[in-house]
Structure formats: structure tokens, C-alpha cells
Amino acid sequence: MSIYTKKQQNIAHRIEETSDKNNWKDWKWQLKHAIRSIDKFEKVTGIQFDAEEKKNLESTLDKFPLSITPYYLSLIDVNNYSNDPVFKQSFADARELILDKSEYSDPLAEDEDSPVEGITHRYPDRVLFHVSNVCSMYCRHCTRKRKVGDVDHVPSRAQMIKGIEYIKSNTQVRDVLLSGGDPFMLPDDMIDWLLNELTQIEHVEVVRIGTRIPVVLPYRVTDKLVEVLKKYHPLWINTHFNHPREITASAAEALSKLANAGIPLGNQSVLLADVNDCPRIMKKLVHLLVKNRVRPYYLYQCDLSEGLSHFRTPIGKGIEIMESLIGHTSGFAVPTYVIDAPGGGGKIPVMPNYIISWSTNKVVLRNYEGVITTYKEPDKYEQRFCDRDCDKCDLELNLTPSEEVAATGIEKLLSDSDDSISLVPQGNERMERRTDG
Numbered sequence: 001m002s003i004y005t006k007k008q009q010n011i012a013h014r015i016e017e018t019s020d021k022n023n024w025k026d027w028k029w030q031l032k033h034a035i036r037s038i039d040k041f042e043k044v045t046g047i048q049f050d051a052e053e054k055k056n057l058e059s060t061l062d063k064f065p066l067s068i069t070p071y072y073l074s075l076i077d078v079n080n081y082s083n084d085p086v087f088k089q090s091f092a093d094a095r096e097l098i099l100d101k102s103e104y105s106d107p108l109a110e111d112e113d114s115p116v117e118g119i120t121h122r123y124p125d126r127v128l129f130h131v132s133n134v135c136s137m138y139c140r141h142c143t144r145k146r147k148v149g150d151v152d153h154v155p156s157r158a159q160m161i162k163g164i165e166y167i168k169s170n171t172q173v174r175d176v177l178l179s180g181g182d183p184f185m186l187p188d189d190m191i192d193w194l195l196n197e198l199t200q201i202e203h204v205e206v207v208r209i210g211t212r213i214p215v216v217l218p219y220r221v222t223d224k225l226v227e228v229l230k231k232y233h234p235l236w237i238n239t240h241f242n243h244p245r246e247i248t249a250s251a252a253e254a255l256s257k258l259a260n261a262g263i264p265l266g267n268q269s270v271l272l273a274d275v276n277d278c279p280r281i282m283k284k285l286v287h288l289l290v291k292n293r294v295r296p297y298y299l300y301q302c303d304l305s306e307g308l309s310h311f312r313t314p315i316g317k318g319i320e321i322m323e324s325l326i327g328h329t330s331g332f333a334v335p336t337y338v339i340d341a342p343g344g345g346g347k348i349p350v351m352p353n354y355i356i357s358w359s360t361n362k363v364v365l366r367n368y369e370g371v372i373t374t375y376k377e378p379d380k381y382e383q384r385f386c387d388r389d390c391d392k393c394d395l396e397l398n399l400t401p402s403e404e405v406a407a408t409g410i411e412k413l414l415s416d417s418d419d420s421i422s423l424v425p426q427g428n429e430r431m432e433r434r435t436d437g
Contacts, residue, residue, distance in 0.1 A: 003249050008074045014044045015070060024070070027220040031136060035068040037061075041091065044070070045078050056094035064096055064307065067138045072216040075245060085243040085275045089139055090216075096140065096307035103306045113344050118155055118163040122346055125174050129163050131155055131194065132181035136217040141272055141311045143303040143340075144181075157190070164197050167204065174205040184213040184220055188228050195232040207232065210268070212240040218254035230261040238266040238297055243276050244284045252292050259293040266297035269335065271318050272311045273302075279324035286325065286333040296335035301350070304342050315339070315350060323352050327368025 004021040012019040015033045023029045035041050038057055042048055049057065068090045075086045106112075113122045120128040133154055135142075167173050176198055183191065198207050213220045229235060237258060241247060259265055267289050269276065276282060286296045299321070302312045318337050325334045338347040356372065357364040363375045386393075407415040413423065424431055 005074070008071070011044055011070055011074050025219045027136075027217055027222070030069045030071055030217055030219060033070055034136070035070070035073055036066055038066075038092075041066075041068070041073075044073065045076065045081075047078055047081055053094075056097075057092050060092040060094055060096050064092065064140075065138060066092055067135070069137050069217050071219065071250070072137055075248065083274075085245060088275050089141065089242065089272070090137060091140070093140060093310065095310040098309060099306050100304075100309045103304050103309065116162050116166045117159055119166050121166075121170075121173075122344060125172055126177065127167060127170075127173050127175075128177050128179050129167075130180060131160060131163075131178050131183050132185050134185045135180065135182045136185060136213065136220070139212070141270055141302060141308055143305045157193075160194060164201075167198070168201055171203045174203055175208065176204055176206075177208040177210060179210045182211050182213060183209050184211045184225070188225055191225070192228045192231075195228070195235070199232050206234045206236060208236040208238060210238050210240075214239045214251050214254040214258070215241050215246050218248075218250040221254035221257050223257070226257050226261050229258070229263060233262060236264050236266065238268050239294065240269070241267050241285065241289060241294075242269050242272060243281065244288050247285075247288045247292065255292045255294060265294040267294050267335075268298040268300060269296070270300045270302055270311075271313055271321070271337075273313045275311075277313045277317050277321075279321050282321050283324060283329060286329065286335065290330065290333045296333055298347070299335040299337045301337070301339040303340055318350065319352055323368070326352065 004024055008024055009021075012024050016023070019029070035044060038049065038054055038061070072086065072090055076090075077084045077087075081087045113120050115121055118130045120130070122128070167176060178194070186194070195207060198204055229237075239255075241251075255265060269282075269285065271277060276285065282299070289296050299318065301315060301318055302308055322334075322337050337350050339350055340347050354365055354367070355363060356366055361377045361379070363377065364372065365375060366372050407418055409423070412418050412420055
């Protein structure tokens with residue numbers, strides 16, 4: 001169960017003297033009292049910055065605003081804040097104003113791949129649907145700093161309808177990812193309306209939600225929200241834990257509510273210098289995730305967004321981490337390490353090389369221990385000729401799900417899946433009289 005620590009109580013009282021446990025666990029109270037200034041941060045945490053440092057930090061906030069939920073702020077180790085992973089992800093850094101020539105405001109060209117406002121259509125069968133520009137906390141490593149916090153441009157229902165109409169008119173779209181900002185910053189009734197609209201589109205097979213709410217504001221995962229979400233299966237949720245210290249009792253409770261509602265959960269971590277660029281940290285993180293029924297999905301190389309150069313690591317560091325996971329822990333606990341290609345090229349998997357050499361009949365491989373082995377290719381393999389005329393193909397392209405064989409005879413009477421209570425021979429006069437009558 002989520003708890004209310006002495007430290008959290010002290011923070012709550014510094015924010016508002018009359019606050020209590022109920023206030024603290026009220027997600028709307030958390031949003032109302034988000035830390036948005038350096039002065040308030042100093043007051044609440046007791047951390048003090050010198051005049052020059054504070055001046056530089058203020059300049060940073062002029063370009064990239066600050067917002068930290070009291071809950072997430074309570075996770076900061078104030079006695080060692082300069083090395084704290086929670087502090088580094090949530091509080092401003094003067095290095096954010098150092099703009100490298102290789103950085104962009106929109107490094108993934110999401111705006112260029114936007115056919116209508118709010119929709120990014122990059123991959124053939126799926127779209128990204130921006131439904132909120134607001135987050136409960138502004139992560140300092142965010143790839144969408146150009147959008148997040150822009151409260152004057154929160155999409156209206158009318159704007160969302162344009163996105164929904166685009167999805168309706170493009171029948172190849174089978175997967176819709178709701179993103180932002182954070183979709184869970186929308187009111188419950190808006191989320192309900194949006195999911196209802198999308199799931200009624202015949203060719204939309206699955207809806208996904210990308211959120212960091214379980215990490216930075218777990219109290220938002222209310223019973224009422226879960227009741228809304230569980231109406232719209234198949235629904236998938238990906239969250240964004242970057243460090244083991246973020247998986248608190250309150251976060252675990254939020255994840256449990258979602259998992260108990262039958263919602264598959266995934267996690268997308270970003271590789272961040274001095275935050276989680278350590279094999280031991282990442283292994284502990286993935287183990288805690290799977291313990292809480294969250295599948296590690298992606299490990300992202302940090303994007304080339306403006307002001308993130310101090311967060312980026314060499315790709316070799318990511319490969320080193322993957323080497324420490326593959327074979328050393330359960331396969332389902334190993335994320336896919338990807339680079340989201342600058343310019344809109346999409347996600348490119350980057351993995352250690354396990355193929356040492358390759359000939360016409362053998363592949364030489366190595367395993368996680370360094371053992372070198374061979375795999376013998378088949379001596380005879382004849383690929384069936386394909387003329388790419390799929391409409392006339394009679395080989396393997398009957399893709400409709402197989403129908404289960406219907407039970408007959410006595411088996412039919414014994415089957416729990418069939419309501420029949422008797423078998424009647426053809427020509428039964430009594431049955432014919434019923435029909436005639």
C-alpha cells in the first residue's frame with residue numbers, strides 16, 4: 001500500500017500548513033502545489049543555491065520551465081542531491097542552455113510527419129496521437145521540450161476529433177498510441193470519451209497509452225480511472241521508470257491496480273549519463289519492473305533534443321549494459337536497445353553482435369559467456385516461388401484465425417461450450433410435428 005512518510009509530511013506542511021495525508025494522496029492537490037520556482041524548491045527541500053548558481057538556473061527556467069510534483073520531490077536525497085538520480089531528472093541544470101550544433105528542437109521530425117494537427121504518422125500501420133501538452137512533471141531529458149508545458153495549446157475536443165477522423169479515414173492504421181505531454185493529465189470523462197471513439201473504429205485493433213504518471217504522480221491512478229480504462233480492452237500502457245529508486249510503494253500500488261485490471265504494462269527507459277548508465281543499476285531496474293508485472297520494452301539512447309548533451313552517453317555504454325543483461329537474466333526482463341533516428345527514421349535496434357562469421361552452410365556464433373559454437377544450415381532448402389500476387393496466393397496467406405472444430409455426437413453433449421441437451425435423429429416424427437405446428 002502507498003504510505004505517508006515523515007519526510008512527505010514535512011514537505012506537505014512546508015507547502016501548506018493545514019495539509020494532511022488525504023491532501024498528499026489527492027492527485028489534484030499534488031498538481032496544484034507542484035514546485036515551479038527555485039525559491040519554492042529551496043523552501044520545501046531546504047537546499048540552498050548560491051547567488052551565481054541561482055542566476056544561471058533562473059535563465060534555464062526562462063527557456064525550459066520547471067514543474068515537480070511534491071511526491072516526486074520527496075524522493076530526492078537532499079543530503080546528496082547533486083548525485084541524486086531523481087534530482088537530476090526533475091530539477092533544472094544550467095547545462096541545458098548549452099546547445100550543441102547536432103541538437104534540434106524537433107529531432108525526430110514529428111511535426112514534419114504530422115498530416116493533421118496532433119497526429120504523427122511515421123510507420124505504416126500505427127500513429128502517434130498527441131492528446132495533451134501538459135505533464136505532471138517536466139522531465140529535464142524530455143525529447144518534446146518544444147511542446148511540454150505549452151498550456152496555451154492543450155488540444156480541444158474539436159482538435160482531437162480531427163485526429164480521430166484522420167484515423168477513421170486511414171484503414172491501414174491498426175494501432176493508436178496516445179501520447180503527449182501525458183494523456184493521464186486529461187479528466188476521466190475525456191479519457192473515457194477518447195477511448196470510446198477510438199475503439200469503435202473497426203480497423204483499430206489496439207490502443208496504447210504512454211505515461212509517466214505511475215512514476216511521478218502515482219495517486220492519479222485512482223479506482224475511478226482504472227474503471228474507465230478496463231472498459232476498453234485491448235488497451236496497453238507503457239510507462240517510464242529510469243531508476244530503481246522510482247519504484248516506491250506508491251508506484252507499486254499504482255502498477256498493481258493497472259495490472260489487476262488486465263492491462264498489459266511495458267516500460268520505456270532512457271539511458272541517461274550519471275543517472276542510470278550502469279549495468280548494476282539497469283539490472284536492478286528491470287528486475288523490479290518484472291516483479292511488478294511490467295515488461296521492460298525499450299531502452300532508448302538519449303535523443304538529440306536541445307540542451308540534452310550532458311545526458312547523452314556513447315552508444316558503447318548502451319551495448320555494455322545490454323551485454324550485462326542478455327544471458328545474465330530472464331529474456332523477458334531484457335529491453336530492446338534502440339536509437340530513434342534523427343530526422344524521423346524511426347527506432348533502430350542496436351544490439352551486441354553474436355554472429356562471428358557466416359558461410360553457405362554454417363553460422364559461427366558466440367553466447368553471453370564467450371562460448372563459440374556453430375549452427376548447421378539445412379543442406380536442402382527450396383523456397384517456394386512467390387510472384388507477390390497475394391490476392392491469388394493459395395499457399396500460406398489464409399490469415400483469418402482458425403475456427404475451433406465443432407464438437408459432434410456424444411462429445412457435443414459432454415462439451416461445456418455447447419448448450420445442446422439432446423441429439424435428435426433425422427426424420428423424428430415428433431420434431432416434424434413441432435415444425436408443422
